[in-house]
Amino acid sequence: MNAPNPTIELLMRHRSIRKYTDQSVERSTLEQIVSAGQMASSSSHVQAYSVVAVKDPERKRKLAELCGGQAYVEECPVFLVWCADLHRLKDAADKYTPELESHEGLTENFIIATVDAALAAQNAAVAAESLGLGIVYIGGIRNRIAEVSELLELPELVYPVFGMCLGYPDQTPVVRPRLPLEAVLHIDRFDKEKADSHLDAYDDTMVQYISERTHGARDTAWTRLMADKITALSRPHMREYLYNRGFKME
Amino acid sequence: MNAPNPTIELLMRHRSIRKYTDQSVERSTLEQIVSAGQMASSSSHVQAYSVVAVKDPERKRKLAELCGGQAYVEECPVFLVWCADLHRLKDAADKYTPELESHEGLTENFIIATVDAALAAQNAAVAAESLGLGIVYIGGIRNRIAEVSELLELPELVYPVFGMCLGYPDQTPVVRPRLPLEAVLHIDRFDKEKADSHLDAYDDTMVQYISERTHGARDTAWTRLMADKITALSRPHMREYLYNRGFKME
Numbered sequence: 465m466n467a468p469n470p471t472i473e474l475l476m477r478h479r480s481i482r483k484y485t486d487q488s489v490e491r492s493t494l495e496q497i498v499s500a501g502q503m504a505s506s507s508s509h510v511q512a513y514s515v516v517a518v519k520d521p522e523r524k525r526k527l528a529e530l531c532g533g534q535a536y537v538e539e540c541p542v543f544l545v546w547c548a549d550l551h552r553l554k555d556a557a558d559k560y561t562p563e564l565e566s567h568e569g570l571t572e573n574f575i576i577a578t579v580d581a582a583l584a585a586q587n588a589a590v591a592a593e594s595l596g597l598g599i600v601y602i603g604g605i606r607n608r609i610a611e612v613s614e615l616l617e618l619p620e621l622v623y624p625v626f627g628m629c630l631g632y633p634d635q636t637p638v639v640r641p642r643l644p645l646e647a648v649l650h651i652d653r654f655d656k657e658k659a660d661s662h663l664d665a666y667d668d669t670m671v672q673y674i675s676e677r678t679h680g681a682r683d684t685a686w687t688r689l690m691a692d693k694i695t696a697l698s699r700p701h702m703r704e705y706l707y708n709r710g711f712k713m714e
Numbered sequence: 715m716n717a718p719n720p721t722i723e724l725l726m727r728h729r730s731i732r733k734y735t736d737q738s739v740e741r742s743t744l745e746q747i748v749s750a751g752q753m754a755s756s757s758s759h760v761q762a763y764s765v766v767a768v769k770d771p772e773r774k775r776k777l778a779e780l781c782g783g784q785a786y787v788e789e790c791p792v793f794l795v796w797c798a799d800l801h802r803l804k805d806a807a808d809k810y811t812p813e814l815e816s817h818e819g820l821t822e823n824f825i826i827a828t829v830d831a832a833l834a835a836q837n838a839a840v841a842a843e844s845l846g847l848g849i850v851y852i853g854g855i856r857n858r859i860a861e862v863s864e865l866l867e868l869p870e871l872v873y874p875v876f877g878m879c880l881g882y883p884d885q886t887p888v889v890r891p892r893l894p895l896e897a898v899l900h901i902d903r904f905d906k907e908k909a910d911s912h913l914d915a916y917d918d919t920m921v922q923y924i925s926e927r928t929h930g931a932r933d934t935a936w937t938r939l940m941a942d943k944i945t946a947l948s949r950p951h952m953r954e955y956l957y958n959r960g961f962k963m964e
Contacts, residue, residue, distance in 0.1 A: 472844055499726070499892075509890065510940060510943060514899075514909070516901075516904055519901065556937040559941065572948050579832045586833045586836035589755070591721070616903055639753075648752060648765060650765070656801070660802070690760060694803035700817075
């Protein structure tokens, strides 16, 4: 499918960038990227997110360690920490209606803040790439999330959803094949059987892709990797951490 | 700030569209939009989302009702329901390692699937707008989410995060002012006091914006609206609904 315009062309050639040139990111560039992030939709205009741009080398070094020793967190010129943020809403309730119970602990409000942060971040990622920068999302920010929160001095009702390295690319990775469209897109109703019938072909695609990229050292099917992923006890501290930050999941 | 390229210009002029022309959305256009969505980043390439494109008028009518009577859900030519989806991961575990416990109920995995859906949706939104279409996110899909799930025949471990109306715009709303950049962007550490010092100015901006749009009928400060928002008992059924769908928030 040929891209019909430069924006879709940009979206279709996205790949995560983990190696950066020495070029720093100007303050005006950072502001343009985050401003573009802010233009994403937000539930009832609550704008329930914030972002911490970490430039200080010592803080980046510490964050790289907390994210599981990912060198690119330290090496990128700017590391963005995208946070779901209900603190402005709670403060407003305390100011105007202290006599009323507020419901920041609802699962619904956790979803709103998490989605708001993700929509803004993805808009920012697109803006960054349109300016010739590269990004990679860092879920490892949730590995030792309580320590990250302390390091960045996050207040109550603010949690880091993910990090994002930002810098000028010093590599050109191959675009990774996505699931077949037919496995993801349903018409009028969810047709599990029909969608899942495309997974075998995707396993073949990914085996070939991984095998080529690792010169034959690895050739695991995608579905097999997914089995490993969901049977791993991944970040089991999240529930307690979130509860303690005010996201009670009521 | 002038936009330095057409993609950022596109992002900066985003507004939600709730009124559409009669022009239908071609199947190839829909596929281009969802394919662009798929190119967004995904945690460890799990691609934990699916999307149901609802075109059938009767289903759209029913969904409009379930979303709280929002006419544009019925009137848009295509209504996309973006779902967080862990069913492929769970099925893979059942296939390869039925003897192992799987952890689809972890809060961590709920976050991964919800964020994956949001990143894909936002990429799709940008792609749609680049093609001259307009969108509006519909959080109201969570109003009667169990009924929506039944209507769309969603399997276990799939939940609708939000809807998205898609169509060719028949209106040109004013762009809504966002929070000042300084209220959202922190450098190196979260500086709540400094960031929040910009909220009074934003209240003034929004009072003027709302007052102009409603010819003086409404002039509520943004922070006051936020107080109302967080003291409302919004969608308190979400926790139980999610638990029953397999998202146990462990």
